[in-house]
Amino acid sequence: MAQSFQNLTGSTTDSSSEERLKLIRNGLSARHAREKRFKAYGIAAIALALGFVAMLFGNIISKGLPAFMQATASLDVFYDPEIIKVDPKPEIQAGQSPADFNRAMLDWQRSVTMVNWNRVVEAAVRGAAPDTQADTRQILSLIETNARFTLRDNFVANPELLGQTVKIDLTASANADNWLKGNIDRSLPDAQQQLSAPARQLADQLKEDGVIRYTFASQILTNVDSRSAPASAGLAGAFMGSLYMMLVVILLAVPIGVASAVYLEEFAPKNKLTDLIEVNINNLAAVPSIVFGLLGAAVFINYFRLPLSAPLVGGLVLTLMTLPTIIIATRSALRAVPPSLRAAALGLGASRTQMVFHHILPITYPGILTATIIGVAQALGETAPLLLIGMNAFVAAVPGSPLEQSTALPVQIYLWQGNENRNFFEARTSAAIMVLLSLMILLNAIAIYLRTKLERRT
CATH class of the missing domain: 1.10.3720.10 (MetI-like)
Structure with missing residues (x-):
């Protein structure tokens, strides 16, 4: 009788222990599963955040990098004496006061400013594409408006350029840059284009001939903002x-x-x-x-x-x-x-x-x-x-x-x-x-x- 009771008690104890061990194992498994899920959620959240950041930076960089390449026209500029009709640059004379010399220099610079430098720019473009049918306005629409100031400043710094031909890189206009980079649908009618048909044809010709090429747009970093010359605007x-x-x-x-x-x-x-x-x-x-x-x-x-x-x-x-x-x-x-x-x-x-x-x-x-x-x-x-x-x-x-x-x-x-x-x-x-x-x-x-x-x- 005692033996049978002992056997019954032992079997009961063993079954209870096994149930407790089973509960403990199930609890540990559930806790480990929750930890793994929490870790997976954390990794997924970090990956999602990094993905959004990568998308943001990728979008900004993909759109911003083309702006650092600017269409530039490399032209042979002839400082034509028939257009640049100015007196020789003043030199200080013996006995001349600094005030008189500065006044003479300012008068000379004013006369240089009055030169029609756009004619010089137009002549340089026509020299690169002599068979173009574009008129003066259409030609000048391809070159940034501050090109005349570039030629003027070069002449003021070195008047000996008169009568010489110098290769100068002139920034293409914003409209020309848009057209050449494909930012504008070429199938749009003329009324919706920023450039006239002859100007667009001339831009493509200059690009094909290698006159217009893409260079690093350093003006973004070195120039100030500009409304009259958007392609030269900088930060x-x-x-x-x-x-x-x-x-x-x-x-x-x-x-x-x-x-x-x-x-x-x-x-x-x-x-x-x-x-x-x-x-x-x-x-x-x-x-x-x-x-x-x-x-x-x-x-x-x-x-x-x-x-x-x-x-x-x-x-x-x-x-x-x-x-x-x-x-x-x-x-x-x-x-x-x-x-x-x-x-x-x-x-x-x-x-x-x-x-x-x-x-x-x-x-x-x-x-x-x-x-x-x-x-x-x-x-x-x-x-x-x-x-x-x-x-x-x-x-x-x-x-x-x-x-x-x-x-x-x-x-x-x-x-x-x-x-x-x-x-x-x-x-x-x-x-x-x-x-x-x-x-x-x-x-x-x-x-x-x-x-x-x-x-x-x-």
Whole structure:
């Protein structure tokens, strides 16, 4: 009887153990399956995000790269004395005052400017295609309008060109560039074409003969914006305007933001006033950028009477917008420092100021640098606040200082995107985006390098 009971108990125990082991194995299998699914979801999310980024960059690069190749006409230009009827270039005479010489030089340059340089351009094109049926207007429509200024400046620099033939590369017009690159449907009727039929035929002939070829469009990087000569429009003015604004942001937002964060985190008493300040800083970080543009227009332009569309005003507006980001990120870096480090510094006799500036801040430099570069990169791509302070004005000059009128890279992209010559400026817009992204990537690369170097030092 006892033996049978023992057998029954043992069998019951074994079956219960097996059931428990089975439940444990099933639970482990289910947990491992959930972990694998979660890992797969994470990998899929990362792959999807990278795919979208690749699509974005691929779209921008595919559209922007053709803009860096510009149709250029290599012409034999004859400085015809029958057209360029000017006196010899003045030379300073004995006893002549500098003022009189400058006056004579200005009069000579004025007479050179009055020369019909378009006739020289037309003669050069006709020399390359003598059998063309295009008239003067149709011929000149193939060459950028600033070609006459190029020939004029060459002659002013070297008057000995008179009567000589020189090979000069002249930029093709935007319409000619569109036609040769196939940006316009060639099957459209003449009424919908940007060039007349003889001009289109002449452009194809010059391209076939090798007179017109594609060269690197350095003017995108070296020239300023232009309305009269779209093919020569560039980003030099906008690029310098952005650099001046970033300089203002770095000089103002970084020290003010870091100092504010250090005070609030390490020195400020914990009371209702500091709580109110913290809440307002967090709220400012979520305020739309256009609101800061309204504030800048009201305060810096209307009240302080600072120059309209100046990089200084843009930098001040972007500083206000960047400060909350730098303060919040810097405070997070300060909070990440172990309390034991503070206690050890104070225990060794350091004052609170010495503890913060000698022991805490050096450790947080990488985090502060990261916060700074995030804020500056965000400010670099802002457009809305700059539009409200007038930086969308057409400025055909490179600013010499932060007080001179200028535009910025994001605003220049906005202006080119709205240009009526969509076939030409769509590629230019993507090229400008590539320049802006390159500048942002460069800033981030510098930040990563400095952060790595500081981390190794600390």
